[in-house]
Amino acid sequence: MSDLTLMLIKITFLGVLWLFVIMAVGVIRTDLLGPVKSKSGRSKRSAEPRRAPAPKAPRGRRNEPRALVVTKGPLTGTTLNLSSQPIVIGRAKDATLVINDDYASGRHARIFSDNGRWVVEDLGSTNGTYLGQQRLTRPQPITVGQPIRIGKTVLELRK
């Protein structure tokens, strides 16, 4: 073995060692930023277990909402992914979306899916839930982009 070859082997080995560290950091990266550019591959896989318990829900409509977004109020920017589970909004600790708002009740309103349509229902709150300008008196279906106001918080469905 010539010295040059050994030297090259040595440098390669150190390079390989650092490559391992860089790959390991790459694995961690997904922890912080989510999977990269693999919308088709990974998101499908992770969505599967969620889809499994509700096979009846008719899927594939274009205008289907995917997330509930807070557009006004202290929680502005918060996003909740919609699943088949109902979303309870209120001040109570066990609510799905806990809003810290003096005008909200403990269990203020509920948003749930009824065969693919999303419905908002007031759970007997003190100050009421507003769909647009109207106070809710009974459960009403909502569509993407319609503002739902609870106290100082405004939410809407997004695709």
Place this chain on the structure above:
Amino acid sequence: MEAPTALPPVKRRNAELVMTLFAIAITLFAMIEAGLTRNGEMPPSLFLYGMLFGGLAVLAHFFIRFFAPWSDPLLLPLATLLNGLGIAMLWRLYEATGDTSGGSAMNQLILTAASMAVFAGIVFFLKEPRTLQRYPYLMAIGAVFLLLLPLIPGLGQTINGARQWISLGFTSLQPSEFAKIALVIFLSGYMVTKRDVLALASRQIKVGRFKVLDLPRMRDTAPMAVMWGFCIIVLVILMNDLGTSLLLFGTFLAMIYVATQRSSWIIIGLAAFFGACAALYPFVPHFRVRMVTWLDAFRPDVYCTDQYLNDPEAFCQTAGNSQQLVQGLFAMAEGGMTGAGMGGGKPAYVPEVQNDFIFSAFGEELGLTGVMVMLMALALLVERGMRIALASKELFIKMFASGISFLLAFQTFVVIGGVTRVIPMTGATIPFVAKGGSALLSSWVMLALLMRMSNNARKPAPQAIQDEGATQVISR
């Protein structure tokens, strides 16, 4: 409230497989490099090592794939890399030189296999680590018992001046390696119940109008006093085991800080520990020897040059002369930036290089560049542990995972700090790397606990059968 924008849970088992295979490849690469550099030929047993070590690691991967599928994907590859580098270095030190009297890579490989079997057993049987919370005081008694075991006459052994071994006839064990895990379990359970009183009850010390320190009440300092007394009296004075003492007390301080977020605990603890060390200095001879070999390592009578060989005042007769430390420093200096290449250095100049000083062998042969990779791997392992603590919901698991991470971090610091002469030389081992069954086994046990906790933390919550929100889901 749960973070509503949480990322979708992912398993990433394939990433783990790729990284594990990569770690195995690195191990074999290191052996090839050592064989080519030293003997000018490929290692004759390369295939055997590849099959055995590679087989073990891949087996561990498939075990995780089936029994802990949601666990962190980086834990196993990092452990495999560290363990593999250790085996490669031992192969280079013994098999490649033809002298296997001091130890052998094959022996280490067998110990690795046994450790991985224990690892698998823990991951399989301990489905819920929180069940360990039930027996905190039993764990404390167990830890103390294990720590005191080497003091029993006839059973305990003194190796290299430290009384930290027990002999079991066919083999010798280092019970403190297991005591530290039991101690972390105890501390986690204890902190969960006593957290509030330790965090809140306080007396403020003011200088003028400014708050200087939040002192805990006298009676709340009892656990710290017990811990301090134990670390100082038993470990330092009776057993001359400064490494374990530093490790346990450091972990204790870190955990109490994590639980209470009060810096006064750390200030009091460190002051008490270093105060005790300073007070011990004139009275405990073996402690003084340790300090002198650290501070004056290059003094000829401490190093024990030939001229002082017969001088009774010099350190030649004691186990604590500084030859090992100084030779290790020279070896690392020789390594420089890129090192001499695996097999290119002369690590045998350092006495007992296979234990704590395996780090200096890596420093000599891989240089700073390679040693930093080892440190990065250990740092990533600790980071993953902290991440598990953050992701867990239960307080006990949070404390437990962070405690184990601190244990790994402090152990690394105590060893490498000792080898690089930042702190006095102690008798701990680098996790996963150094030779020795007890150390290897306890490292894999800690990895198994982290693995199980991360699996439970990352697993998505079970779905309710009814979609009404009224059904409470109880996870098991």
